[in-house]
Amino acid sequence: MIPQVLARVDGVGGELVLRRSGSHYEIIANGVFLMDTRNGESERLMISAAVGRMPAGGRLLVGGLGVGFSLREALAHPTVGEVVVVEREPAVIEWNSTYLRNAAVLADPRVRVVQGDLVTWLPSAGRFAALCLDIDNGPEWTVDEGNAALYGPAGLDMIVEALVPGGVLAVWSAGRAPAFVAELAERLGPVETLEIPVPRGEPDLVFLAHS
Numbered sequence: 558m559i560p561q562v563l564a565r566v567d568g569v570g571g572e573l574v575l576r577r578s579g580s581h582y583e584i585i586a587n588g589v590f591l592m593d594t595r596n597g598e599s600e601r602l603m604i605s606a607a608v609g610r611m612p613a614g615g616r617l618l619v620g621g622l623g624v625g626f627s628l629r630e631a632l633a634h635p636t637v638g639e640v641v642v643v644e645r646e647p648a649v650i651e652w653n654s655t656y657l658r659n660a661a662v663l664a665d666p667r668v669r670v671v672q673g674d675l676v677t678w679l680p681s682a683g684r685f686a687a688l689c690l691d692i693d694n695g696p697e698w699t700v701d702e703g704n705a706a707l708y709g710p711a712g713l714d715m716i717v718e719a720l721v722p723g724g725v726l727a728v729w730s731a732g733r734a735p736a737f738v739a740e741l742a743e744r745l746g747p748v749e750t751l752e753i754p755v756p757r758g759e760p761d762l763v764f765l766a767h768s
Contacts, residue, residue, distance in 0.1 A: 563656060566648045569674075570704075573648050575656060582624065582657060584649070591694070594657065597626030599729060599753040599761035600691060604630040606751060606765055607687040607727040614638050615686020615721065620675045620707075622649055623691055625659040631689075632665055641685075643671045643678055676707050679719050687725045688716060695730030695762070696737035708737055717744050720768035728764040741766055 560576035560583060567573075571587040583593040604619075604627050611617065613636040619627045622644035631640045644650055650672055653659040663670055671678060675692065696708035706712050708728075716726060726745065728737075742748050745766035753761040 564648065564652065568646045568648055570646065573646060575648075575652050577656075582652075584624070584652075592623050594624045596755075597624070599755075599763060600626035601630040602751060602753055603627065603689050603691065603727045603729050603763045605634070606763060607689050607725045608634045608637055610725045610765065610767065611687040612721065612723050615724070616641060616683075617687045617689065618643065618679075618682075618685045618719075620688065620690040621692045622653055622670070624657055625653050625662060627689060627691055628659070628668065629662055632662065632667060638667070638686075639669060640665075640667050641669045641671060641682070643673060643675045645672070645674045647672055676712065676715075679715055682719065684719055684721045685724060686721055687727065688719060689727045689729075690716075691729040695732060696728065696734040697730075697732065708734075710740060713740055713744055717768065722768060724768045726764075726766045726768070730762045730764065732759055733762065734764070738764060 558579055560578040562574060562576050564575040574585040576583045581594045584591045616639045617631055617637050619631060619642045622642050628642055631637055654663060692707055693704040738748050745768060749765040751763040755761055
């Protein structure tokens with residue numbers, strides 16, 4: 558089945574395309590597959606693992622709205638207080654409100670959606686009980702060069718500063734990122750890696766660490 562293009566925009570990080578393939582939707586960034594609505598197991602695991610380790614009642618930040626899997630999972634946990642979602646692409650927020658049928662989720666009273674770049678927004682945002690980052694394809698396979706700064710040494714310093722004592726960092730990745738894990742371990746100690754099998758190729762990964 559040939560995917561149907563529903564929308565094509567010039568986004569903050571380049572061209573974004575929304576396609577429908579059967580009953581599912583796909584987002585393509587600069588010609589590279591970014592995400593779809595087919596599964597979401599690894600995104601949900603990232604959230605549930607963070608929630609299970611974070612201080613109850615705290616604020617949870619979701620970096621990257623995606624197709625809504627992470628946000629929906631966060632709202633499924635009553636121990637989570639405010640959920641802040643930071644998404645830099647206006648089109649992704651719009652598509653979630655329309656094509657992806659997440660308008661009611663975005664309107665939940667516990668949710669605050671911020672349209673902006675996490676790298677510039679986070680330093681003045683206060684502290685969080687959990688930071689769940691699903692930005693690009695992970696620390697060492699970024700479609701957009703600007704996202705690489707988030708996973709570098711300066712970005713990690715900023716992220717660690719944004720965690721409350723006992724807070725949790727969870728990072729989604731489409732591949733192994735040994736240099737990133739080593740940098741993270743230097744700052745927060747042992748890093749736990751969760752593997753999520755996928756139908757083809759290497760498993761998705763979630764890296765977890767505590768402040």
